[in-house]
Amino acid sequence: MSITAVVKKNTYFDSVSLMSISTRANQLPGVEQAFVAMGTEMNKGVLSNLGLLTADLGAAGTGDLVIVVEAGEEADQAALLAEVEELLVQKAPGASGGADTVTYRTVDSAARAIPEANLAIVAVNGAYAGREARKALENGLHVMVFSDNVPIEEEVRLKQLAHSKGLFMMGPDCGTAIINNVALCFGNAVRPGTVGVVAASGTGAQEVSVRIHALGAGVSQLIGTGGRDLSEQVGGIMMIDGIRALADDPGTSVIVLVSKPPAPAVQDKVLAEIAGAGKPVVVYFVGGSEEAVTAAGGHFAASTQDAALQAVRLGVDVHAAVDELAAKQVDEVCARLAPEQRYVRGLFCGGTLCDESMYALLEVSDNVWSNIQKDPGRRLTAGSPSVGHTFLDFGDDDFTNGRPHPMIDPSLRLARLVQEAEDPQVAVILMDFVLGFGAHEDPVGVTLPAIAQAKKIASDAGRDLEIVGYVLGTDLDTPALAEQVAALEAAGVTVTRSSTETGHFARETARKAHRA
Amino acid sequence: MSTQATSLFTSDLSVVNVGLAMFDRDLTAQGARVTTLDWTPPGGGSPEVLAALEALEDPRVAARTDAANAEAVDRIVGARPMLVGFGRAIDVVPGMTPTTILHAGPPIAWDRMAGAMKGAVTGALVFEGLARDLDDAERLAASGEITFSPCHEHDCVGSMAGVTSASMYMHIVRNETHGNTAFTNLSEQMAKILRMGANDESVIERLVWMRDVLGPVLKEAMEIGGPVDLRLLLSQALHMGDECHNRNIAGTLLLTQALTPALLQTSFTTEQKKEVFDFIAGSDYFSGPTWLAMAKAAMDAAHGIEGSTIVTTMARNGVEFGLRVSGLPGNQWLTGPAQPVIGPMFAGFKPEDAGLDIGDSAISETYGFGGFAMATAPAIVALVGGTVQEAVAFTRDMGEITTTRNPNVTIPALGFEGIPTGIDVRKVLATGILPVINTAIAHKEAGIGMIGAGITHPPAAVFEQAARALARTVA
Numbered sequence: 002m003s004i005t006a007v008v009k010k011n012t013y014f015d016s017v018s019l020m021s022i023s024t025r026a027n028q029l030p031g032v033e034q035a036f037v038a039m040g041t042e043m044n045k046g047v048l049s050n051l052g053l054l055t056a057d058l059g060a061a062g063t064g065d066l067v068i069v070v071e072a073g074e075e076a077d078q079a080a081l082l083a084e085v086e087e088l089l090v091q092k093a094p095g096a097s098g099g100a101d102t103v104t105y106r107t108v109d110s111a112a113r114a115i116p117e118a119n120l121a122i123v124a125v126n127g128a129y130a131g132r133e134a135r136k137a138l139e140n141g142l143h144v145m146v147f148s149d150n151v152p153i154e155e156e157v158r159l160k161q162l163a164h165s166k167g168l169f170m171m172g173p174d175c176g177t178a179i180i181n182n183v184a185l186c187f188g189n190a191v192r193p194g195t196v197g198v199v200a201a202s203g204t205g206a207q208e209v210s211v212r213i214h215a216l217g218a219g220v221s222q223l224i225g226t227g228g229r230d231l232s233e234q235v236g237g238i239m240m241i242d243g244i245r246a247l248a249d250d251p252g253t254s255v256i257v258l259v260s261k262p263p264a265p266a267v268q269d270k271v272l273a274e275i276a277g278a279g280k281p282v283v284v285y286f287v288g289g290s291e292e293a294v295t296a297a298g299g300h301f302a303a304s305t306q307d308a309a310l311q312a313v314r315l316g317v318d319v320h321a322a323v324d325e326l327a328a329k330q331v332d333e334v335c336a337r338l339a340p341e342q343r344y345v346r347g348l349f350c351g352g353t354l355c356d357e358s359m360y361a362l363l364e365v366s367d368n369v370w371s372n373i374q375k376d377p378g379r380r381l382t383a384g385s386p387s388v389g390h391t392f393l394d395f396g397d398d399d400f401t402n403g404r405p406h407p408m409i410d411p412s413l414r415l416a417r418l419v420q421e422a423e424d425p426q427v428a429v430i431l432m433d434f435v436l437g438f439g440a441h442e443d444p445v446g447v448t449l450p451a452i453a454q455a456k457k458i459a460s461d462a463g464r465d466l467e468i469v470g471y472v473l474g475t476d477l478d479t480p481a482l483a484e485q486v487a488a489l490e491a492a493g494v495t496v497t498r499s500s501t502e503t504g505h506f507a508r509e510t511a512r513k514a515h516r517a
Numbered sequence: 518m519s520t521q522a523t524s525l526f527t528s529d530l531s532v533v534n535v536g537l538a539m540f541d542r543d544l545t546a547q548g549a550r551v552t553t554l555d556w557t558p559p560g561g562g563s564p565e566v567l568a569a570l571e572a573l574e575d576p577r578v579a580a581r582t583d584a585a586n587a588e589a590v591d592r593i594v595g596a597r598p599m600l601v602g603f604g605r606a607i608d609v610v611p612g613m614t615p616t617t618i619l620h621a622g623p624p625i626a627w628d629r630m631a632g633a634m635k636g637a638v639t640g641a642l643v644f645e646g647l648a649r650d651l652d653d654a655e656r657l658a659a660s661g662e663i664t665f666s667p668c669h670e671h672d673c674v675g676s677m678a679g680v681t682s683a684s685m686y687m688h689i690v691r692n693e694t695h696g697n698t699a700f701t702n703l704s705e706q707m708a709k710i711l712r713m714g715a716n717d718e719s720v721i722e723r724l725v726w727m728r729d730v731l732g733p734v735l736k737e738a739m740e741i742g743g744p745v746d747l748r749l750l751l752s753q754a755l756h757m758g759d760e761c762h763n764r765n766i767a768g769t770l771l772l773t774q775a776l777t778p779a780l781l782q783t784s785f786t787t788e789q790k791k792e793v794f795d796f797i798a799g800s801d802y803f804s805g806p807t808w809l810a811m812a813k814a815a816m817d818a819a820h821g822i823e824g825s826t827i828v829t830t831m832a833r834n835g836v837e838f839g840l841r842v843s844g845l846p847g848n849q850w851l852t853g854p855a856q857p858v859i860g861p862m863f864a865g866f867k868p869e870d871a872g873l874d875i876g877d878s879a880i881s882e883t884y885g886f887g888g889f890a891m892a893t894a895p896a897i898v899a900l901v902g903g904t905v906q907e908a909v910a911f912t913r914d915m916g917e918i919t920t921t922r923n924p925n926v927t928i929p930a931l932g933f934e935g936i937p938t939g940i941d942v943r944k945v946l947a948t949g950i951l952p953v954i955n956t957a958i959a960h961k962e963a964g965i966g967m968i969g970a971g972i973t974h975p976p977a978a979v980f981e982q983a984a985r986a987l988a989r990t991v992a
Contacts, residue, residue: 017764020861020969021899027867036864043708047865103913104555106948110917111533111552118552119525124536129558132571133535142533143525147540167521183530183547186540222526246522438543 005070005078006058008040012066014089026085031076035085036069108133112140122185123172124148130173131155138162138170145225146172147186149398153234156227160238169246170239172227176203176439179210179223187408187439190477194219196312197253199243201226201260202287204351204396204435205305207473208500209259209285212309214475215499218317221253222246231263237271244271248278255316256282257308258299261356262289272297281315283308287353288360305357306501324498326505334429334495335513337465342428343514345507346421347392348414350407350444351473354433354500355394361504362390365512372399383413387421390511392431408440415451422455422466428514429467430455431507433500434485436474445472445485452492467510470494471503557949566981569988570946573826578991582844582943585825589843590921590939593827593884596815597693599744600807603703603736605728607683610700612671614683616647617664621679621877622834623850624667627658631835631855633714633872636963637678638665640716644724645682651716669832669841670848673700674813674877676806677712677959677967678835685724686732688807690747692814699813701877703727703735706800708863708967713959714872715966726792734785734793735776742779747811750775752926754804755886755936760894761808762878762887763955763970768804773797809877812884819939821846826987827920828940831883831952831975835875835959840979842942844987851983853976858958860900860971872961874973879954882915885923885936888953888972889915893928900955900971911953912937918944918952942983951975 014022019038026035036053038044040061048054053069061067066089072081105111112118121137123130127150135158137144144163151173163170171178177200178185182193189207191214198220200206210220224246226239240258247253256278263271263286275282275297283300285308294301300315302308306323313321345362349355355373363369368389374380381391383399394400395407395414407414414432421427434444441447452468459466470489474482486496497503534540534553541553560566573582606613613619618638620630630638639654642663648654657663668675675681687700705723709715739745750771757767780790797803820829825843832839839850855873862868881887891898892912895905912928915937922935940952951974958969 015896017861017897017899017970020863021903022861023864024861024969034865038864044864047863051865105552106555106557106914106917106950108533108535108554110948111554115531115533115552117529117550118531118533119528120530121533121535122537122540124534124540125556126558128564129562129567132559132567133556137533137535143521147537169522169525181526181528181530183544183549185532185544242522246526249523250526252526438547439540 003072003074003078004053005072005082006053006055007068007082008057008061009066009068011064013064014039014066022088025088026070029081029084031072031081032070033073034071036067037085038067039063040065040067108136108140108142112137112142118142120145120180122147124186127151127173131159134159134170135162138166138168141166141168143169144171145175145178145185146170146227147175148172149174153229153232156229157235160235164238164242169224169242171225174229175225175227177206177223178225179220181222184438187435187437188223189214189437189473189475191475192219192477193221195221195252195254195316196257197221197247197250197255198223198257198259199226199240199247200224200258201228201230201240202353204473205259205287205353207435207437208305208351208353209257209309211473211475212306212499213313216309216313216318216321216323218313218321221250228261231260231267231271233264233267237263237267240271241274244274244278244282248280253280255280255312257312258282258284258286259305259308260286262286268293272299275299283312283315287356304501304504305353306499326502326509328509330495331506331509331513334467334510337467338428338514339464341425342464344426345390345429345431345511346387346427347431347507348417348421349392349394349431349433350396350414350435351433352394352396354471354473354503355392357500358431358504358507359392361508362392362511365508366390372397387424393417408435408444411441411444411447415448418448418451418455419458422458425462425464427466429469429507429510431469431503432471433503434470434472436472436478436480436482436485443480445488449488449492452494456493468494469497469503469506471497471500473500559949560946560984561949561977561981563981566946566984569984570943572988572991573943573984581824582826585822585844586827586920586939586941589819589822589825589827592695592819593815593938594921594923594925595694596748596818598690598699598747598811598814599693600688600739600747601691601744602689602739603686603732604689605683605732606681606685606687606700606702609687609689610671610673612666614664615645616662617666617683618642619666619668619671619673619675619679619681620834621668621675621677621875622832623837623839623852625665625834625836627665629836631872631875632962633875633959634678634680634835636714636716637680637711639963640711640720641680641682643716644721645684667832668877669830672698672813672817674809674880675701675712676809676878677876677957678714679877680711684728686728686735688810690810690814692818695818697814697817699810699817701806701810701813703731704800704803704806706796706802710966713957713966714963716964730785730789731793731796734780734783734789737783737785738776738779741782742776745772745775747807748925751808751811751886755890755893755926756929758894758896760887760890760897760955762805762881763900763957764801764894764897765803765805766801768808769797769801772804772807808886809880812880812886816880816883819843824991826942828883828942831879831954832877833874833879835873838874838975838979840975840983842983842987844990845983849986851979851986853978853982856973856976858956858971858973860958860969862958862969866960866968870960870968872959874954874956875959876956878956882952882954883940885919885926885938888955890928890936891953891955892931914950915953917948918950942980942987945980946984951977
């Protein structure tokens, strides 16, 4: 134990600063005890009580600064004293300090302070999301609720409140919207244009927007509704308000509706809006009926690709066209398959992409299993092994429970890819790769090692494993579409050009593999 | 639909982002203006508390509550506390008896008291001549012959241990607007003092001198000089860099300036007057208790308004933190554990020496100065982390949980905005922001005294209890 004492004559610090300096000095490594104070009688009394009062210190006056450092045996006293003295040097805060940035804790305070605020994104635990959404609506903000697990009764109340105030209430569980050319949450960089979209499905909306972009057209607004909007209970409040808003929007020339099949009564209500819209309305309800749409004056679309194509033809460019799937490509794949390789396995991030491929395959086989199968007899859970043709939506609650969406955290899907490669009955594995805002920064790159491993497992077993990949994205996304496609092709993956084409590929492969 | 939607489609997007910071980056990259909230689950995430909060936020209830709160803050802002005199507790404090000991915070029995409070109680019993020495005082305190009662239940406040006995001299502060009166005892100045738990001979001697000289001098001076407008002095002190809880240098000069002419005219000897001036000069804290009584006079006027969610008392006894809310009338205390105080300490002491949060002085923050007015006291920012920006942030945050700004007490550095006034239980729970309290640190053991100063917060539990109790009143 050694003690260093210094008296700095005629040096004044106020008592609060000195308490702070003393406290920090006592935290320096190697310091047993430090005492930094003015040489007042009271402070000298304390030093005396501690047995530290030397003659020098005793002679210090009230205008003198006293520094006493008691250090451990091995400490460098001079260095420690220098460190303590360094604490005496106060630095003026820098001019560019970020501490001036104002943060707000509540929607109320932010809305009060920012009068031009016009939209709130709510992405908190579902138990609190309804409250935040309500606060936003009460403050006159349009709302997008990204959160899921919001009770449906609460959704109805929020949507009624929003409707009464003339505000959008997108969600809950709304992952995608494009408002004024700004993609919210998960969305792609698509060019501005005149196609307006109202979608109850996140990846369905992304796919349609990307297909519109690929056709050279662009999106005016993409309004998300949340997956339950067209249920009996909610009654399509947001989709109907969305249709009306786009009908009134001079920047929109054609409207596209995207959803899973609505409750029948709700479908009638929604389709009844078509007549008054005053512009063409294209309807893609996955697996929905053409008759009802046509009767209501709408344009029926059989797929996401078809929805985009019809919309662009009706509202932008009558000559727009897409290439057909080359039958030769399917034949080449089938020619490489061993006889027992009969089944398609789809491992998807996007719910609508999974749905679209599954519905395509259902056209040729009943042996289709999925965690999002409508037929409860053929429904799989996250833990169950694949059966026959299996389509897994890794973005479904069953898989995401407690973990991030597979567009962000691909680990479950990667493990499943390797697992499927071991199955000698597998002919083709389908995968989607979703680019854009909110998504993984390199969805293809993060999957490549698993693809290589899967292919090796199959080839070691003497099989050729076909992996078919679809990249949902545009040339404006980061990373860009072309770059991701090239990386897949370099890894021996067959790349499809749309969600719809991916479904066709699956269907044709299944049909031909069975025949073989 | 169309008007709002059309106006959205034709405006620049300005997004309030709640919950996921990653969206901020994407939206900003696309040229949208984004404000990402510093969000925490309301009500601390408890479904029960959230349900109570939602019940209070129901539009019909909220309209009544807002009106009640407007009345409450009107009374706080409109209160005009005047220092009208000094007198012995036994003569002026309601319910005081020769064997009553008032203490800080919510009710507490002798055996549960913190070290500093026990030290102060035994010292006071010796000072009053009720006990021969400290050992005798401990026996007496435990005997059941002494009545312990919270200062707050006797129109009083007491700083730190708050121990107030019959012959101590009290400030008498009358709220001219609403007619109520508040009391608090006199600053003992130094660090080794009764209110901090010290109780040796020097402490008792000082109390005797305060009883025999200081108190009578001040009493006579007030009789000569007449009332002093304390809100005016407080407001001036804030303009001079005090937050009037942990920094009192300007306030003490102003108060002394107001008292001096009359004090010189008293019948005491020049020697005695000099002793008084020396005592005042001995510590900047002299006016500290004065502002507490001022705040108490205003806050009591705002207590007991049906339906109001405004906090009227925050007080700690070193073991428990106690809250009272206007809409829960009388002495309904909501209590939770007293918290540690974080801040610099006198040389020679370590954090483990510190007692927990203690004292009625949080009436300062309840009114709106002290920690709530940190932005006006750059000289003591070391207490809150060290930078002026942090001090300003404290005041701004307190604006988030209060109802109004007091136009009578302003902060020059914030463009003369008033101090944040009227803590609303609903806002505390909705924002997750707890009131900030500037305070001193007493040693955890009896007999030692003050060892530092810093900041602390109430336990969130007291606000959660308040919300549940208030929700029951509106159910």
